[in-house]
Amino acid sequence: MSSPTQAEIAADADVYRTVLREWLEEGHADAWRDSYQYDIEASIKNNGKLVKLLFESGVGAYGWPVEAGALGGGSLHLATLFDELSRRGIPIPEHYGVLTTLGPPLVRYAPELAKLYLAAFLRGEEWWGQSFSEPEAGSDMASLRCRATPVDGGYRVNGQKIWTSHGVGAKKIVLLARTGTPESRHRGLTLFLIDSDTPGLEIRPIALANGRNELAEVFFDDVFVPTERRIGAEDEGWAIAMYLLQFERGLWAWLRAGVLMNRLGELARTVEPTDAAKARIGELYLDVAALRARAAETAKELADNGEVGPGASVDKLLLGAAEVGMLNAARELLGDTFLYGDTADRWREEWWWSRTTTIYGGAAEAQRQIIADRVLNLPKEPRK
Ligand SMILES: Cc1cc2nc3c(=O)[nH]c(=O)nc-3n(C[C@H](O)[C@H](O)[C@H](O)COP(=O)(O)OP(=O)(O)OC[C@H]3O[C@@H](n4cnc5c(N)ncnc54)[C@H](O)[C@@H]3O)c2cc1C
Structure with missing residues (x-):
């Protein structure tokens, strides 16, 4: 029987499972089986190599649109990938946890940004942080105060975020900031994709009680973000x-x-x-x-x-x-x-x-x- 085509695999998660299983049974990812590193940075680096291998061999490129540099398919393909890896004791790279959260809104609300930037994340070459929470705005997210003020060609961001997962080493930050009045609550928030090396942006690690630097504080001091880096419309955050x-x-x-x-x-x-x-x-x-x-x-x-x-x-x-x-x-x-x-x-x-x-x-x-x-x-x- 001939091998299924890319379109057939993308259309049917069961076909994908068969292809993925065959690939895994050939032993390509066995070097990662039962692997574990206490040091989170080392773990992200090592597991990033697995993301790259999976993506470049094709089997890790399903679950994301072709327009974003992937091979098509959806949530069931991602669910299948996680299932098949964990069944074999192969760690699910940290990248996928962040990707499954930040990828879908980018694809849906900013397809141009997804086209430009998502592939590097999908290939395991970089990871991103999600900066929503603030020291005084966690459960009550509508009270957040970090502000993005409209200026010529974009926005200037000032404020502080906290608890950004895998913030240390993140190449990009998905930021939720206030663009409306302080009283606008959930109506005045906007989402942005910001390069972490933008002048004025500083990331400081926070170690969890387990000793791992899993989290970070992110500070914004007059950080410029071009309008093209907005995810969705202003105040749609x-x-x-x-x-x-x-x-x-x-x-x-x-x-x-x-x-x-x-x-x-x-x-x-x-x-x-x-x-x-x-x-x-x-x-x-x-x-x-x-x-x-x-x-x-x-x-x-x-x-x-x-x-x-x-x-x-x-x-x-x-x-x-x-x-x-x-x-x-x-x-x-x-x-x-x-x-x-x-x-x-x-x-x-x-x-x-x-x-x-x-x-x-x-x-x-x-x-x-x-x-x-x-x-x-x-x-x-x-x-x-
Ligand atoms: C490991 C980890 C990873 C995280 N990663 C990220 C990340 O990547 N990006 C990001 O933006 N944030 C992240 N967070 C932050 C997380 O979203 C917040 O910690 C969470 O939303 C709670 O907010 P808070 O810590 O401010 O606690 P608070 O909101 O101050 O809550 C404190 C306590 O009060 C309770 N409480 C609050 N409001 C109510 C209410 N209305 N009714 C009843 N009880 C209430 C809470 O349940 C909690 O027990 C992470 C947190 C952890 C622990």
């Missing part, structure tokens, strides 16, 4: 950010579900198989399986309709519960292995990381609020 968050909550949950299933397998192989341990692992399996089932539906909906709306908050909650539950169990069941063994660094780092899953992408309390108001349409609480 809130709608685009909401579009983006569906991917950050939905497709990311699917990505993490694959990783968690793999780590659960490792946990099951490592712990002493007492009845209590087996029962606990069985419960964790159900949590991760529920997360996978839900996130699979979300990935399908994103592929069919391009959006899922506020329902992605459910995925985010399930992810938080599964990840925190699993790493708490690892800490209790692994005993000395968690504290001192050969794999202790990794388990402990993952335990610390799991504390963040109920915060990033919108804190769990905020997700419950969204579900109550916008999914279940519950009546508002009476004012006290």
Whole structure:
């Protein structure tokens, strides 16, 4: 039988899975199997080589439009890639987490920018940061103050951002800034794509409790951004950010579900198989399986309709519960292995990381609020 064409692979994620499996079974990515680096910069560098290999061989170039330098396909292709990598214990490069969040809004709201810049990210040659949160604007994103003031040919940006994931080393920053009046709340926000080496822009690392420099502060001191670097229209930033968050909550949950299933397998192989341990692992399996089932539906909906709306908050909650539950169990069941063994660094780092899953992408309390108001349409609480 002849090999499927690019168009056939792009049109059908099952065909893509077959092609991807064949490629992986030939051993091309085996050097990365079970690899892990505590140092986040080293990890990004090493995994960037895998992104490049996947893209240049073709199998990692699906899930993105041809116009952006890729081979076509959509969310289901990305979901398939994450699934096949994690099934084999191959790390899902950090790049994909950021790409699945920042790529879709760029493709939809700024196709010209996607055409010019997305390919370097897809090839693993650079990664970008997402700078929305501020020291006093996290859950309440509509209160952000970093300002982009219109000037001749573009905007001047002044202000501060915080908690930008993988901000250190990011080549570009996707910035959400205020263009309206201070009182305009969600109506006065605009999104930009900014080169991190623009004069006046400074990135400072923040180490997480696990010791990794995963986050960063970003400072803007009169940074000039040309109008062509705006993503969408002026003051349209809130709608685009909401579009983006569906991917950050939905497709990311699917990505993490694959990783968690793999780590659960490792946990099951490592712990002493007492009845209590087996029962606990069985419960964790159900949590991760529920997360996978839900996130699979979300990935399908994103592929069919391009959006899922506020329902992605459910995925985010399930992810938080599964990840925190699993790493708490690892800490209790692994005993000395968690504290001192050969794999202790990794388990402990993952335990610390799991504390963040109920915060990033919108804190769990905020997700419950969204579900109550916008999914279940519950009546508002009476004012006290
Ligand atoms: C690992 C990690 C990665 C991150 N990556 C990024 C990134 O790349 N880009 C970016 O822009 N941001 C990023 N963030 C920031 C993240 O989006 C914010 O931390 C999050 O939105 C919460 O905001 P906050 O930290 O200001 O907490 P706050 O909003 O101050 O919340 C503090 C507490 O109060 C609760 N709370 C707040 N409002 C309500 C309410 N209305 N009802 C009930 N409870 C409420 C919260 O749930 C939380 O428990 C990241 C955070 C982490 C931990």
